[in-house]
Amino acid sequence: MSGHGVALRVIDCGKTFADGTRALAPVALEVGRGETAVLLGPSGCGKTTLLRIIAGLETPDPGGRVLFGDTDVTGVPIERRNVGMVFQSYALFPNMNVADNIGYGLKIRGVGEAERKTRVAALVALTGIEGLERRRVDQLSGGQRQRVALARAVVVQPSVLLLDEPLTALDAALRERLRGELNRLLRKLGITTIYVTHDQAEAMALGDRIVVMRKGEIAQIGTPRAVYFAPANKFVAEFVGAANLIEAACNGATLVLPGGTLPVANGAIHGQAIAMIRPEAIAIVPAESASLVGLVDSVSFLGDRQRVLISAAAAKVMTADVPNAIALAVGDRVGLAVEPAAIRLLPGDAT
Amino acid sequence: MRARAIFAAQLTFTLLVAAFLIVPAVQSMLAGVTANYFRGIRSGLTLQWVQQVWQLYADTILRSFVIALATLGVTLVVGVPAAYGLHLRGGRLSRVVEEIITLPLAIPGLAIALALLLTYGGLSSFRRSWLFIMVGHVVFTLPFMVRSVLAIFAATDVKTLDESAASLGASPLRRFRDVIVPNARPGILAGSLMVVTLSLGEFNLTWMLHTPLTKTLPVGLADSYASMRLEIASAYTLVFFVMIVPLLVAMQIFAGYRNDPAGRHQ
The missing domain is CATH 3.40.50.300 (P-loop containing nucleotide triphosphate hydrolases)
Structure with missing residues (x-):
């Protein structure tokens, strides 16, 4: 039928x-x-x-x-x-x-x-x-x-x-x-x-x-x-799934943030932009080798993963969903890595 | 000790109030079967007054039932679809219409009767038939039917049921028959019993609207009080009781039926 x-x-x-x-x-x-x-x-x-x-x-x-x-x-x-x-x-x-x-x-x-x-x-x-x-x-x-x-x-x-x-x-x-x-x-x-x-x-x-x-x-x-x-x-971006919406200056190839820089792949512009990064697209890496660093604000263990809030990297606190095996403590200085393709620049006007 | 005294006082008061209400009813019914009321029960019990009432007023009793059932028919045919329409449409206009339908409750029956007489009194064959009284009764009882059906509609989200039947292809008439009426049944039953009892007992309107050949039960009762022996009037009351009590019992049974969920199942 x-x-x-x-x-x-x-x-x-x-x-x-x-x-x-x-x-x-x-x-x-x-x-x-x-x-x-x-x-x-x-x-x-x-x-x-x-x-x-x-x-x-x-x-x-x-x-x-x-x-x-x-x-x-x-x-x-x-x-x-x-x-x-x-x-x-x-x-x-x-x-x-x-x-x-x-x-x-x-x-x-x-x-x-x-x-x-x-x-x-x-x-x-x-x-x-x-x-x-x-x-x-x-x-x-x-x-x-x-x-x-x-x-x-x-x-x-x-x-x-x-x-x-x-x-x-x-x-x-x-x-x-x-x-x-x-x-x-x-x-x-x-x-x-x-x-x-x-x-x-x-x-x-x-x-x-x-x-x-x-x-x-x-x-x-x-x-x-x-x-x-x-x-x-x-x-x-915000209604469908969780999203980090970061206001930052973009210099054509990278986002310039308080805690460092992130390379952008698609549609990079010159000027102020709003970048969307899904929490699961952020990976925690050693701070020494990272272009962007931040401080662990809090860690919530969710079973299949852990949700980490990171301050000082961007103007706002960022949310990252990372594998549950990584040991993290509040106050740790961590490096953040994001695939350039996973960063999406949004038009700034629509609120 | 003090508690017992208070209890005794309360009991006495309650019994006195109950007696105050019940004694006249019992006395009236007794008078209807007493041979001579002025000499009291000692004069003996008899059914001759009841027989006389039946001979004199049987037609009024029958007519009352015909009018009550016809009134019920009209209020069903008009009132249930009206309630359906008012509920579905909603909004301010519906509330205004509902208020207008309810208005006859606030206006004295005599005034309504006068208005009917002024407007339709000239149509002599209509004026002389029992249909004239029925129209008055419909005006007076319609709000009870409409309101009781509206209350059920409000409680059962009948609008969504209607939409859901429509989505399955049912025409408005079909929806009304298959879904609206069956689910409004408790309200329709309650409204029906109300309409029948009110119509049977209606006096104000009917007294103005009746002709010597279209007396109803309550009008006949007034007539007998005014022109007959007190025993006959009392016997008439007795007959009235015998007629109305089964109706009240039926109402109770239906109310129980409504609370029993199995009652809604066809």
Whole structure:
């Protein structure tokens, strides 16, 4: 049952609510057939509004258009868009049992009872909720509800699958496990998927592409790797993963810092710059042979690695994630080495 | 010692208050089965007054039930979709509409009746039918239905349920039938019982709106107090009790049904 999706295009869709608040500036987005795009951003960034526009639960401001494949669905209500949607609260129908919940979309489409049973059973097996078919929804755990909601949304073979923070209501351990399951399932189904989350780890694990949003605008669209290694601006750098953002003078080939210098490979400029360095890109080396030195401020042992805060190297305290075997003490004078390619200079204006 | 005295005083007070409320009811019901009220119970017990009430006023009792059920029908057909619309739309306009629906509670029934008479009194066949009274009852009971359904909608996040049914392809009508009404059932039941009891007991409006041929139970009761022997009026009260108590019991049973989660399962 793969390959039911269509390509999705959002053209100049903005949203201004009746009270004048602008939830979304006109944005454009293209999602390929079978692709999973994750809308990522803090609360209030417009990601849910964009999802609801794609779903048909909100109409975009005049001029905005939504296309499923070659069909313009802008004026089509949600019930005729053939979408599958998983809500943050799951919104399972309390008056129906699990099987009736999953089969509801098929019943609406006039699918006969025999076929309905087969297709519901297939989804029950696929989502691993065998034995719960006759349960009432208030007898299910959070993880089971999430699976029922997903089964109910995909059983109708939707053109586009829409997921609104489907894991947020779960506790951390379960969230991580279901994230893996969800990932396998989405790959297997091959449905065009829009996934909304504020959790960057979820976004990177699930997305073919990530759409980072901020204050109603798209800050960057790219693969998880592109967004992580080559963030478009300071906001993306800080929102996706941890980042050292260092303001320093650049002389065309190296950054000049209070504790020494760092060679830069890409896009070196003359003048003030903001350099982004991921904590794991910083290596601790002997101070004598290093071009940049600093003082160990604190060491936190995290098990698989240790997080070291280093002062005096740059104007701000720098964070480095280093292997757990290196012995470090507060006050040690250490050398810092960074691969020139791992330093990214960001435009200074975007805050 | 002191504690016992206080307890005794409290008990006496409670019993006195209870007696103050219960004695008139018991006395009235007793009067309805007493042969001659002025000579007291000694004159003997009889069911002749109850029989007379039935002969004289059976039509008012039947009419009251017809009006109550018709009122219920109208408040269901109008009130439940209205509550759905008000809840989904939300915002200030919805609150204003809700207030307007509730307004008849604050206006004396007599004033509402007068307004209805001034406006529709000229339509003589309508004026003479029991439907005229039913309209008054709908105006008076609709807020109870709307509010009780709205309360359930607010408690169950019915908006997201509606959106989720829509995402599965259900038309607004289908959503209303499959998802909204079944999940609003406790509120609809509570509202229904309220509407039926209020309609059965309504006097103010009905007294103004009735004609000699469209008396309801409470109007008949007033009529019997005004023009019949006290025993007949009392027997009428007895009949009224017998009618209304099963309803109150039904209300209790339904309330229990609502609290039992299995009750929501079809």
